[in-house]
Amino acid sequence: MTQIWHTNTQQSNQAQVLSELIQEADAILVGIGAGMSAATGFVYTGPRFTDVFSDFIEKYGFFDMLQAFIFDDWESPAEEWAFMSRFVALNYFDQPEGLAYTQLKELIEDKPYHVITTNADSAFYRSNYDMTKVFRCQGEYGLLQCANQCHEQAYPLNPTWNQEMIEQQSEMKVPDNLIPHCPKCGHHMEINKRDAIRDMVEDPDFHRQKARYQDFLDEYLGQKLLLLEFGVGKKTPQFIREPFQAMTQEHPELLYVTVNQRLYQIPDAIKNQTVRLTEDIAPLVDKTYQMSQKGDASFG
Numbered sequence: 073m074t075q076i077w078h079t080n081t082q083q084s085n086q087a088q089v090l091s092e093l094i095q096e097a098d099a100i101l102v103g104i105g106a107g108m109s110a111a112t113g114f115v116y117t118g119p120r121f122t123d124v125f126s127d128f129i130e131k132y133g134f135f136d137m138l139q140a141f142i143f144d145d146w147e148s149p150a151e152e153w154a155f156m157s158r159f160v161a162l163n164y165f166d167q168p169e170g171l172a173y174t175q176l177k178e179l180i181e182d183k184p185y186h187v188i189t190t191n192a193d194s195a196f197y198r199s200n201y202d203m204t205k206v207f208r209c210q211g212e213y214g215l216l217q218c219a220n221q222c223h224e225q226a227y228p229l230n231p232t233w234n235q236e237m238i239e240q241q242s243e244m245k246v247p248d249n250l251i252p253h254c255p256k257c258g259h260h261m262e263i264n265k266r267d268a269i270r271d272m273v274e275d276p277d278f279h280r281q282k283a284r285y286q287d288f289l290d291e292y293l294g295q296k297l298l299l300l301e302f303g304v305g306k307k308t309p310q311f312i313r314e315p316f317q318a319m320t321q322e323h324p325e326l327l328y329v330t331v332n333q334r335l336y337q338i339p340d341a342i343k344n345q346t347v348r349l350t351e352d353i354a355p356l357v358d359k360t361y362q363m364s365q366k367g368d369a370s371f372g
């Protein structure tokens with residue numbers, strides 16, 4: 073372990089490690105991937121998926137909601153929106169509060185912090201995060217972009233409109249008059265999301281989010297910055313994992329903590345600045361949160 077951080081990261085109580093590291097940090101950068109939402113109950117498989125999409129599963133053989141969400145071979149925009157309207161209601165408009173998100177916010181909010189997430193659900197809104205501190209680098213389920221990407225502007229999807237698409241669809245198609253259309257070119261709209269070939273509409277708000285993230289890094293790189301990575305998978309390492317590891321290698325004051333049950337290879341160069349926490353995310357955050365509450369009581 074580095075000489076810069078004093079927390080004993082070898083102790084077996086992982087909640088204790090996390091709690092002490094948060095206290096010791098000058099600032100905290102949190103990276104949140106799909107594993108965090110899954111751990112909080114927003115899973116993309118099982119009854120949560122099969123109860124809502126049995127017709128689409130039967131037609132296309134989807135095995136989870138992510139595969140269906142990034143599917144690009146819909147019969148028509150009417151069919152795509154029959155799926156998406158239900159998806160967005162489930163994972164955005166009607167998504168309940170996730171306890172781990174709320175507890176995490178309370179654990180870090182007394183320190184300077186910033187979040188970068190590849191998640192596009194509404195978990196941060198539901199837990200009342202200061203959204204100027206959350207960089208949603210992969211878009212949001214509640215935003216629309218022109219499917220031709222003819223211009224760089226995302227638009228909020230109206231929840232009432234979305235509900236109408238759910239209620240008025242039949243045989244897996246929404247009525248043509250409910251398909252959202254681009255105000256510039258008239259092409260149909262799609263969810264604001266990135267794909268490997270067409271990338272994504274990045275509008276002025278996206279660039280403001282990106283600039284605030286960069287401002288945070290400019291301010292705190294070089295200090296005792298704690299990088300906390302929750303549930304980042306291997307599908308898109310270029311947004312969180314690779315930059316986090318590169319920053320760690322470049323800045324010896326950084327400590328990089330991965331909270332992930334799946335162990336993945338850590339480059340040799342940053343092994344002495346890396347702490348792996350392997351407990352399930354939700355119970356780990358809960359234990360750490362309970363510990364901080366007890367601490368408040370005994371010292372307050």
Ligand SMILES: [Zn+2]
Nearest residue numbers: 218222254257
């Ligand atoms: Zn357009």
